[in-house]
Amino acid sequence: MINRSDVLQAKRRISGYVRHTPLLRGGTAAAPLWLKCEFMQHTGVFKARGAFNRLLAARERGELDPGVGVVAASGGNAGLANAYAAAALGVPATVFVPESAPRLKVERLLGYGATVRQVGTEYADAFAAATQFVEQSGALFCHAYDQLEIAAGAGTVAEEILRDEPGIDTIIVAVGGGGLYAGVAAAAEGRARIVAVEPSTIPTLHAALAAGHPVDVAVSGVAADSLGARQVGGIAFAMASRVPPASVLVDDAAIVAARSRLWSDYRIPAEYGAAAAFAALTSGAYVPREGEQVAVIVCGANTDPCTLEEGPGAGITPGVRLN
Known part of the structure; x- marks a missing residue:
């Protein structure tokens, strides 16, 4: 089982080896939104x-x-x-x-x-x-996601978010095998709600929660290269069982559109998997309450820049309006 103490220990250990990435303000006064720019991490990814x-x-x-x-x-x-x-x-x-x-x-x-x-x-x-x-x-x-030290290291993202903006109510995070989700949920437990977002074509956590245990799912879709685990990890499932997240699915069209919005509005070169969390908002799959302060983790940018202009956002009803 992972706890915040594991994340804090990781934070001390990796200090000086990783970047404290920026938290970018967006949204509106009525609907605050922050983007955690973890795509600016060494190697272009939170991992x-x-x-x-x-x-x-x-x-x-x-x-x-x-x-x-x-x-x-x-x-x-x-x-x-x-x-x-x-x-x-x-x-x-x-x-x-x-x-x-x-x-x-x-x-x-x-x-x-x-x-x-x-x-x-x-x-x-x-x-x-x-x-x-x-x-x-x-x-x-x-392991790519299902080791305590791996998940705890990933959880330091949430420690930075809540240190920089203690008033954040909700953190939205993409889920593949679940290492980032597990670490973030452990770090934020009792302090912020977690929205776990998955491609509808690879619903590892969603399927596990429905079945009551991790199960294999088919792997396909635009985000398969980064969120393409066949089964959610045991650490992530245990965390979700302890503190159930809001589990949200988004389709490929929503992911492509969200990625395009990140590029056109912010010049953030997100890979498809990293755009999945943002897609929960831009597609309306997750609609924040009035006054809810939301942070979205944009977790990776290892993508072909030639593809960033594809997938216009037209036709996708936004859950939030961006500056």
């Missing part, structure tokens, strides 16, 4: 926080062998974060990604000095190959 927490904690315990380093399975972003953290700490990284991983992410992995192995068509295939590699090599395994 650097969990990667550093995992590696630094392992080094403290003497578990990080500089000869074999770390291994991760990823749709791309977790691999980038772990490759970057490993390079910063001077240890090798091997990253398994599906063959469908965006070329941009594979090229950046290589740029960080990681050994990249492309296996299968989904994250689950890369995960199976990575676990086998760990058994053979003895490398430190860094």
